[in-house]
Amino acid sequence: MSVSKDKRTSGNPVFAGWYADPESRIFAGKYWIYPTWSAPYAEQKHFDAFYSEDLVNWSKADRILQMSDITWAHQALWAPSPVERDGRYYYYFAANDIQSDAELGGIGVAVADRPEGPYRDALGQPLIDRFVHGAQPIDPHAFIDDDGNAYLYYGGWGHCNVVRLGEDMVSLTPFADGEVYKEVTPELFVEGPCMFKRDGRYYFMWSEGGWGGPDYSVAYAIADSPLGPFQREAKILAQDPNVATGAGHHGVLNIPGTDEWYIVYHRRPLTETDANHRVVCIDRMTFAAEGRIQPVCLTFEGAPARPLRND
Template structure:
């Protein structure tokens, strides 16, 4: 290796070190809201808890992701027993996975989930948002692929009007073009159609419909563009009935790529309210973007305030890396103060990123590397919490403890650990703890308590 080459590399590293950090690369960022790659979110609140359902990226999974939180900031991951690709599929559903859930509470007091499996829409029901969820339509899709073969039968979203009447909106296009939106009134059982579905496609619609009410108006919000690029965005249209006709509103689109803020391709959203204040929950591309390879489309969930006026108009959204949400804790719970060291797979994924309280940044382990936490002095540690890059994948993890950083003893080993957070009891008094994960594995955050 030549001296000139080494000098060039060193100069490049120094330049990178001197360059200002990107806007998303900061301490204690509120967005992304949850750790990991998820898309197409739906959110509800019941019994003092928040429930967030989402597609598992990349491009769905055999299961659906569900996150629960009592304070809106500290979330715990699980996968409901229904829907699954095995339990909710038909001969015409195709190879695509489970994605795009919509969860609502009906006038009858039960909860209903409308979810895409392949290119079809299925419906399940449960006594509470936590479940247990089960098929509600006799083991067959509510909307089959052949309902309108020229379009994609996905992205179903339910809307319950003030009088308890429910409507279902759905539809996308094929090959990222020609999206169409359908709507049908639902009978009180939330499964049978009350009338024939209607095509209510507004201008510039592609997919992801979500209806809200503003005064006497019905506002249809939706996505346009291509989620794999930087053209994905949120638009809206205003109608006087749940069936429209819908006319695109002023200031549409309301949420778009903002490269100055490091926000790329925001869309497929849900709108929820805390009191009178509405918020938009949406996915956007994970950072840095674009990514090479098979995992090029990895999306993350963010939330920002929304302004909806009585005349149905919506103000443009300023996407952020952390907005206050009424009813959410101002910050996530933090563990013991520590400093982190360890070899990383590359300069972008250094060890400090596993302790910056930012779900846009992570430590990626170099081969044979460990992540060492220094507490500054010997302290009692009851447990550790790990938020790994992929909440649904298994990881072999182990933790050692040391008083002096030279002599180590293993305090926990967990093969095939999964979930988020992964909670590991350690019950030691030590200054140093050392985490071992597989080479290449990513750690969003490592906390000690």
Template sequence: MSKLILFTVVLVSLAEVSASGLFANASGEEPGNGNPILPGYYADPSIVSYQDTYYIYATIDPWGGETLACWESKDFKNWTLHQLNWPTKEACTSPSSMGAMVWAPSVVQAPDGKFYMHVSVGSEVWVGVAEHPLGPWENPLGDQPMISADFAKEYHMIDAQAFVDDDGNAYLYWGSGWNWTNGRCFAAKLNPDMASFDGEVKDVTPSNYFEAPVMVKRDERYFLMYSNGKTTIDTYQVHYAIGDSPLGPFKEAKNSPILVTDHARNILSPGHHTVFEQDGQHYILYHRHNIPFEPVHRQICVDELNFTHDGLIETVTPTHQGPSLIANRREDRRPIPSIATASSRRDERVRAAHAIDDNYATRWEAAANDSLPTLQLEFTSVTTVSKQELIPQFGWKPQLFRIESSIDGKQWETVADFTKNPVIGSPIAIEKPVSCKYLRIQFSGSEESHTASLFEWLAY
């Protein structure tokens, strides 16, 4: 994918060294401006398409939040973050709940036309229903989980994924282990309410299973895909097994695993995925570590998924550029060329130039001791900026900042002021036309609020 933004930038070297050593001596391909597809740290994605719009649901890293992230897009390139009314940690807590936050959503549209979400909260599986992908969502079971933590205490009741077969029958797959060992996969047929079981629960655990089951059907064969390894290091990977019915038995395929770490290209621990089809092409939507590695901050990526002539899943080639589905992001909205400078940077890996490089693998972040973190754009001449978009590092957190403009770099006028009334979202749109040669954004708030960092600052 060619760069569409004509900025003067220098990309950071990716030969990083982390506390875990995962990026020691890493070299080779730099991240492109396709993958990751979302700006920020998210994991365990699920996706639905409705009325020509995509919706991605994901865990907020690290290790879940009070709720989920939900991203909406018409073109699979430009995404808007939404807040859902449900699930929340507060609403999804029962007498048997444990401390885990909101994790691992699975959303499907059932034969009745409604949308059903199965989600992990408190090491339990909860279910929600809505008429629209954005909700409002409600729990058809009231204030109770669908699968409690007491179902099988020796295993982890998480990562539930629903599958609707061609005949309209639906199934649920879930389960993991404790301490990164002893994973177990349970499965059962669902009643039409998608919130109760039609028959007994079966143990369908295939070889090398730990968590994150995903069911894919093709040519009357059932592909139970799943993750194994440890997501906090470099061993996480995608496996799959094949069966003749949705409840198995399943035998691991001879070429499993099919998506693994590639140190030479800075791709670490890909997994916990879903699969979708668009215009006859299958895609795998998954998370992998951010660059540089910061435990645990994962990012959502997409690549092609293909099948062999003899009915196997081909080994997936994870990329930085991404497939043609995400090519030419913002091709119809070219930002004004500029040069970015900043009052500080945390280190060499998070430079000012990264805020204008059309790349969600890179960002600018101010130094922790910067008392007035400032990022500035300089245009080649005085120009009219009609709209700005800010894409913060943590779009779900309140952002405190002021944007100012200047003709000469000395006298400044306020364009937008959110220093007293913080704004939440991504992207944050500023639609106030201004004539200027310089724009600057000054952040306020504590270091813990993570306000002084941007993936992108786009001026149109």
């Protein structure tokens, strides 16, 4: 299903509809955005995805995973983070918004043979279903390092953990010291972790503030290891009173073969007051000479055309 065409830039929002918590990837020669369907919790029963060959013209893949296909999910689905390994796609997501270890829910994982799915629940139960180091099991973000080690960062309630994924991508494996869960919480962390690597350094990002308010924002740290320590550098994404509020919970895209980077995030239009009225946007992310991320400028133009080379 085509949702945009014949534009010079993507525009912001990138596509129509209330969506949030976007994860961004490059799979099978296309750009992909995997968001939460931004609705009241009781209505968040499915995931859609969007794909493009040039960042400008986007098409929609409907209902790539639905609550009816997950036996243990009953309240809400949100914050997906897929990753590819050995030709299969592993899709991590949050469900049920558990408030204690006595409740069923947490972080699940689904699997598919194509980036658009359909995805199927891989375990029949959550992958992470309890609070460890105070972190609510929500907002997963998958990251595969250059050495092949796969990590899952996650957390809410002001705490962030990282776990190491097994070779099957649907289990956890201990770190060298025997620990399974390592807390990596930086200053002012709230939720929405995100990791990327540039010039051999690890950039860890997260959301601050309340997701339903205007002050939602993104900050970052830089480390020499995927396990940190992560010392907060600065806030780089925040509301602009002339453009939008509540800018946060994001993913990152790097144009292959370049040092051109984009942040894919959600924000709330100035005309909206409903907490769930969020849209997905994309803007340029640049770096200072010493590697620090520059503050992101919120725009209505979005990204220019950047076709992917498939040779």
